Every structure is written in C-alpha cells, then in structure tokens.
Amino acid sequence: MFSFGLFYWLSHFLGFLYPTYASYKALMTPGTSDDTHxxxxxVVFSAMETxxxxxxxxxxxxxxxxIKCLLILWLVxxxxxxxxxxxxKFIVPFLKQYASHIDPIFKTTDQVLxxxxxxxxAKLAQQYGPGIAAQAMQAAQAEAKRLAAAQSQAR
Incomplete structure (x- = not known):
C-alpha cells in the first residue's frame, strides 16, 4: 500500500506539477522550441489521462x-x-483519420464557447464567483470549527 500512495503522488508531481511549471517557463522564453515540446x-498526457x-x-x-511514473518520465x-x-506515431495519424468526424463537434463546441x-x-462568474467562493470557504471553516468543538466535547 505504501508503494501505491508514494507512486500515486509521484505520478501527479511528474505528470502535472513539473510540466506545468516547465510550460510556464517555456512560455516566458523568447524561442518556441520549448513551447512546442x-x-x-x-497533448500526449491528455490522451493518456483520457x-x-x-x-x-x-x-x-x-x-x-x-509503470505510470516511468512512462511519464519517458514522456517528459x-x-x-x-x-x-x-x-x-499515434496521435497525429489518429486525429488525421478521424478529423472529419471531430471537426464538426469542435466547431459546435467553439461556437458555444x-x-x-x-x-x-463568464461575466456573471467573474462578477459573483469570487464572492461565492469566499462564502463557501467561510462556511466550510465554520463547520470544521463546529465539528472540532463537538469532537473535543465528546472526549
């Protein structure tokens, strides 16, 4: 079970956190080869996660x-x-083969977005979203305090 937990979190670090920061750094550099990488x-990681x-x-x-950690290392x-x-070898041929089926869905999705x-x-979410998120956080904190107090009284 230790192995599962350790490698589960390691796969998330290797798969998400490191590539996210590396992508940010790549976008901040003037060249595009690191952006392409x-x-x-x-694209590959998203296909793998799907x-x-x-x-x-x-x-x-x-x-x-x-196995996933090794695969991610190999990808990164x-x-x-x-x-x-x-x-x-895999994604480009697949997408080229099915592009005529995917493009209409993509076009419709793009139109909706x-x-x-x-x-x-989006305007409503931008206007009211932060306030709702803050209210939810305050409610969660109040509930956590209430549960902690009830738990300490039960002891």
Whole structure:
C-alpha cells in the first residue's frame, strides 16, 4: 500500500506539477522550441489521462503507478523525446483519420464557447464567483470549527 500512495503522488508531481511549471517557463522564453515540446507533452498526457479514465474502470493493473511514473518520465525527458514520438506515431495519424468526424463537434463546441450566452455566464462568474467562493470557504471553516468543538466535547 505504501508503494501505491508514494507512486500515486509521484505520478501527479511528474505528470502535472513539473510540466506545468516547465510550460510556464517555456512560455516566458523568447524561442518556441520549448513551447512546442511542452505543448506536445500536454497533448500526449491528455490522451493518456483520457485512456486511463476508461481503462481503470475495466481492469486492475499491478504496479500501475510505478509503470505510470516511468512512462511519464519517458514522456517528459527531452533526451528521450517520448511525447514527440507518441504524438507523431499515434496521435497525429489518429486525429488525421478521424478529423472529419471531430471537426464538426469542435466547431459546435467553439461556437458555444464563443456565444453571447457563454460571455454572459463568464461575466456573471467573474462578477459573483469570487464572492461565492469566499462564502463557501467561510462556511466550510465554520463547520470544521463546529465539528472540532463537538469532537473535543465528546472526549
């Protein structure tokens, strides 16, 4: 069980946190080769996470997170160019083959995201969202204090 927890969190660090910061740093540099590297990584990683969501419902794989950590390292490391290889060999051919089916969905989604209704929803979220989030946090803190007080009284 220790292995599961350790490698679960390590896979998240390697898969999300490090690449997020590296992507930020890449965007802050004037060249584009590092941008391309990290954008390619995110496309591959997103595809991998989508496949994982389906696969984990169907089967259990021993040492899954240990294997995932190694795979992520292989994808991330510039020496291996793993993300670029997966992108060019698998993702590009797949997306080219199914582009005629995907494009209409993408176009519709893009239209919805850029619609006046979505702009109104975004404006409302921007206007009221922070206040609602602060209220929820205060309510959660008050509830946590109440539970802690009740628990200490029960002892």
């Amino acid at each position: 990290w954008l390619t990584y995110w 496949a994982e969501a389906v696969i984990e419902q169907l089967m259990w794989i021993p040492f899954y997170y240990e 490391l510039p020496q291996t160019k793993g993300a670029q290889l997966v992108f060019e 850029n619609s006046q209704q979505m702009a109104s929803a």
